[in-house]
Amino acid sequence: MKNTLLFAFLILTLISCEKMGKNNSQKKGKSELKEFIKNDKMDKTEFWKIIEYSIAKSNNDRSQQEKVIIEKLATYNPEQIIEFEVIFRQLIIEADDFKIMAVQKIIEGYVSDDSFLYFRCWLIGKGEKIYTETLKNPEFLAGNIYEDEDELHYFEELMYVATDAYKIKTGKKEEDETFPRDIAIGKGLDYDFGPYQTKGVDWKEEELPKTYPKLWEKFN
Numbered sequence: 001m002k003n004t005l006l007f008a009f010l011i012l013t014l015i016s017c018e019k020m021g022k023n024n025s026q027k028k029g030k031s032e033l034k035e036f037i038k039n040d041k042m043d044k045t046e047f048w049k050i051i052e053y054s055i056a057k058s059n060n061d062r063s064q065q066e067k068v069i070i071e072k073l074a075t076y077n078p079e080q081i082i083e084f085e086v087i088f089r090q091l092i093i094e095a096d097d098f099k100i101m102a103v104q105k106i107i108e109g110y111v112s113d114d115s116f117l118y119f120r121c122w123l124i125g126k127g128e129k130i131y132t133e134t135l136k137n138p139e140f141l142a143g144n145i146y147e148d149e150d151e152l153h154y155f156e157e158l159m160y161v162a163t164d165a166y167k168i169k170t171g172k173k174e175e176d177e178t179f180p181r182d183i184a185i186g187k188g189l190d191y192d193f194g195p196y197q198t199k200g201v202d203w204k205e206e207e208l209p210k211t212y213p214k215l216w217e218k219f220n
Helices: 002-027 044-058 062-073 078-094 098-108 113-125 128-136 138-143 161-170 180-186 205-211 213-219
Strands: none
Touching: 044 062, 044 078, 044 113, 044 128, 062 161, 078 113, 078 161, 078 180, 098 113, 098 128, 098 138, 098 205, 098 213, 113 128, 128 138, 138 213, 161 180, 205 213
C-alpha cells in the first residue's frame, strides 16, 4: 500500500513539474503589464515606456504591437507625437552600426539597405534593454531572444506609427509639412538620405563565427 501511494505521489509530482515548466517557458520573452501613467513630456523615458507597454499588451504579435503603439501615442498632443518620431529616428541612426548589421546577417542570412532598416526597427520594438545592451554587445541578444518569437526579425510598421497617430489626433487625412516625418527630416534626421555613415568596422562573413560565437551557434 505504501509503495502504491509513493508511486502515485511521484507521478503527481512529475505532472506538476511538467506543467510548471510549460508555464515558465510560455512566460519567456513576455513583459509584465504595468499600469500606464502618461507624462506631459515626450522624452526617451516616455518613448521606451510606450514601447514596453506595447510589448506587454501584444504577446509577440507584431500587428497587435503596432496597434497598441498607435492607440497609446494618439492620446498625446501633436507636438509630443512629433517628438516620438524624432526620438525614433535618433535611435534608428544610433543603431546604424556594422555590429548590428553583423547580427542581422547571422540571424537572417543576408542584409540589404531596406532589410537593415527594418531590422533596426525590430530591435527598437524589442524594448530598451535589448536595444541598449545589443548595441553595447551583440552577443547579449543570443540569450535574450527566442528563435520561435518571430518568423521575420523586421518591424517596418514602426516607421509609420507616429504618422498614423498624428492623423488620428489632428483629423488630417493627407500628410503635409506639419507631419512628424517632415518635421524630423527638417531637423536633419533623415535616415534614408542623410549624411550618416554606418559606424564601426566592416566585417567579412567568414569572421562572424569567431567574432560572435554565441549568436552563430544559436542561429546558424
